[in-house]
Amino acid sequence: MLQSFGYAAFDPQSPLRPFAFQRREPGPSDVLIDIAYCGVCHSDLHQVRNEWQGTTFPIVPGHEIVGHVVDVGTEAGDFKPGDRVGVGCMVDSCGTCPDCLDHQEQFCNATVFTYNSPDPHTGAMTYGGYSNRIVVDRRFVLRVSDTLALAGVAPLLCAGITTYSPLRHWRVGAGHKVGIVGLGGLGHMGVKFAHAFGAETVLFTTTPEKAADAQRLGAHQAVVSKDPEAMRRHLGSFDFILDTVAAAHDLDAYLSLLKRDGTLCLVGVPERPHPSPNVGNLIFKRRSLVGSLIGGIRETQEMLDFCAEHRIVADIELIAMPDIDTAYRRMLNNDVKYRFVIDMATLPVQ
Known part of the structure; x- marks a missing residue:
C-alpha cells in the first residue's frame, strides 16, 4: 500500500x-x-x-x-x-x-x-x-x-463536462438562442461553451453586478431574473436553457421562456426538491424538462x-x-x- x-x-x-x-x-x-x-x-x-x-x-x-x-x-x-x-x-x-x-x-x-x-x-x-x-x-x-x-x-x-455534455447532447449551435441560469462554477463554463458553439447566449442571474462579467465570458446579454419585465421580454424565445443553480427555485419562470419544443435542462442538485412546475407549461408548448449527469x-x-x-x-x-x-x-x-x-x-x- x-x-x-x-x-x-x-x-x-x-x-x-x-x-x-x-x-x-x-x-x-x-x-x-x-x-x-x-x-x-x-x-x-x-x-x-x-x-x-x-x-x-x-x-x-x-x-x-x-x-x-x-x-x-x-x-x-x-x-x-x-x-x-x-x-x-x-x-x-x-x-x-x-x-x-x-x-x-x-x-x-x-x-x-x-x-x-x-x-x-x-x-x-x-x-x-x-x-x-x-x-x-x-x-x-x-x-x-x-x-x-x-x-x-x-x-x-x-464543471466543464457537466455543462459541455448537455449542450452537445441537445445539439446547441449557431442559430440557437440559449440561456444559462446562474454564473457560478458551472454557469461560467456554460456561458463559455455556448458562446464557443456559436449560440446566442443569455445569462440569467439574480445579481445585476454580474452582467458585465457575463459579457466578458461570452454572453450576448444578461437578464436579472428577479426583474419581471426583463423576463417577460424573453417569453417563448429560447431553444434551450441550461439551469446550473444548486438550490431549490421556481422552474416555471424558465419553462415559460422556452419556444415550442424547447428544453430546460437541470444540472444542479439542490439540497431539497424544486417546487413542482405547472404541467401546463410543458403540455401546451410540448416543452421538455430534463436532467444531465456529468x-x-x-x-x-x-x-x-x-x-x-x-x-x-x-x-x-x-x-x-x-x-x-x-x-x-x-x-x-x-x-x-x-x-x-x-x-x-x-x-x-x-
Whole structure:
C-alpha cells in the first residue's frame, strides 16, 4: 500500500483537517498520479456536510484533479511518467453494461466515484483529490494538453463536462438562442461553451453586478431574473436553457421562456426538491424538462481537446489547502470568480 496524505472531514460539523491514509499499489492497468491541483466543487460541500445523507466519514473530497504521471502498470503503456493528466468524477465502472459500452459510464450501476464510493480494490471507500496522489485505472485517466494552464483545467473535469455534455447532447449551435441560469462554477463554463458553439447566449442571474462579467465570458446579454419585465421580454424565445443553480427555485419562470419544443435542462442538485412546475407549461408548448449527469470518459476527453483548440479554461482563484473551510464559507456566499482550485504544493507535510 502507498502511504498518502490529504485533508478530510471527520464529521459534518468540524473543519477539514490533515489525514494520513493508504492508496493501493498500482496494478497492471493502473496509473499513479502526483496531484498538482484540485478544484473545489459545490458537491464537495454537500457531501462533507452530509446534505445528501450518504457520506461515510472520514471523507477526502475532490473530483477535479490534474497532475502528472509518476508510474504506470504493465498494461498502461499508453501513459508515461511526466504526462499531464486529469481525473474527474469517476475512477471505475463495470465496463460491460449497455451504458459502459455506449461510453456513458456515469450511468453504470457499478460506477465507482472518485470519493465516498465503495472501492472494489480496497474494500473501503474511495478518497478524492484533496490529497497528494491518486491511483486510477488507465481507462479513467484523461490527457491534458500542454497548451493549457494546468490549474485552470482542473474545474473542467466536473464543471466543464457537466455543462459541455448537455449542450452537445441537445445539439446547441449557431442559430440557437440559449440561456444559462446562474454564473457560478458551472454557469461560467456554460456561458463559455455556448458562446464557443456559436449560440446566442443569455445569462440569467439574480445579481445585476454580474452582467458585465457575463459579457466578458461570452454572453450576448444578461437578464436579472428577479426583474419581471426583463423576463417577460424573453417569453417563448429560447431553444434551450441550461439551469446550473444548486438550490431549490421556481422552474416555471424558465419553462415559460422556452419556444415550442424547447428544453430546460437541470444540472444542479439542490439540497431539497424544486417546487413542482405547472404541467401546463410543458403540455401546451410540448416543452421538455430534463436532467444531465456529468459526461462519459470519451466525451470528457473530447471536451478537453475542444478546450485546448479554443483556449478555454475555468476562471479560478488559487487557494492553499489549509484555507479550504474559508473557501467553503465564501462559496456559500457566492464569493468566488468562479472556481476555487487548491494548490497541492500547499498540502502540509505529514
